[in-house]
Amino acid sequence: MARNVATLQAPASGPIDRTTPSDARLRVTGSPPVLVLISEDPRVSHRANEALRIALGIVAGESPVTIVLGGPATRLLDEDTDGLVDGDDIAKFRAALRRLQVPFHVETAARPADADWNAEGHPIVPVTAADVAALVAQARRLLVF
Amino acid sequence: MDVTGKKLGLMMSTAPEHSNLETVLGLAGAALDGGAGVYLYLIDDAVAAVEDPRLQALAGRGARLFVCAYGCQKRGLPLSEKATNCGLVVLTDVINGTDRFVALN
Numbered sequence: 001m002a003r004n005v006a007t008l009q010a011p012a013s014g015p016i017d018r019t020t021p022s023d024a025r026l027r028v029t030g031s032p033p034v035l036v037l038i039s040e041d042p043r044v045s046h047r048a049n050e051a052l053r054i055a056l057g058i059v060a061g062e063s064p065v066t067i068v069l070g071g072p073a074t075r076l077l078d079e080d081t082d083g084l085v086d087g088d089d090i091a092k093f094r095a096a097l098r099r100l101q102v103p104f105h106v107e108t109a110a111r112p113a114d115a116d117w118n119a120e121g122h123p124i125v126p127v128t129a130a131d132v133a134a135l136v137a138q139a140r141r142l143l144v145f
Numbered sequence: 146m147d148v149t150g151k152k153l154g155l156m157m158s159t160a161p162e163h164s165n166l167e168t169v170l171g172l173a174g175a176a177l178d179g180g181a182g183v184y185l186y187l188i189d190d191a192v193a194a195v196e197d198p199r200l201q202a203l204a205g206r207g208a209r210l211f212v213c214a215y216g217c218q219k220r221g222l223p224l225s226e227k228a229t230n231c232g233l234v235v236l237t238d239v240i241n242g243t244d245r246f247v248a249l250n
Binding site for chain 2: 034046047050051053054056057058060061063141142143144145
């Protein structure tokens, strides 16, 4: 399967950071991240989960990823995933991202006030709309869902 | 703008009925016309488009066509022999290894 991409070469690659703790994963550093911006509502659409899955897949590929949750996509951090489309998968992907220490950048204005929101204590980076614009400008690639 | 030898990566996640398919056809066709390589990854609802004759025509012109095997399995679709069935590792390769990457969601 991979033969079709055997000729693909990254236009630029940075030095390898071999100091990553615990799981000794190697990350290519020095290159801007892939930005995955999610605003789909996981309560009504499977696409929020699919975006999370894709983000996790890119992280697993040793590429730096910034995940931004905007609007109703902040519900991806609801404690009770039963009310979310593909909720079981969302719980799994969240846990994997937490283990990999990948934070969620959360649009401040869209952050739910529910006490049980983000009950798992996933690392959060609050961002404003202006912050999101800056992240988009800095990103190497952009995936918007 | 000379795109000869450049690589264009495309990802489409929407169903074949969505206008994104037309956009993909236009971008990929123009890139091929200009001598660029095209790498198209179909994921999520777009896996249903894998055997669309227009996409197959692009493949016939040299575009590399990839389809998310997980997405096919989840939808009960058979794996197509007209594209490379693969996973997110290949998508990451397309994202990282192309000169330009456009995601149509």
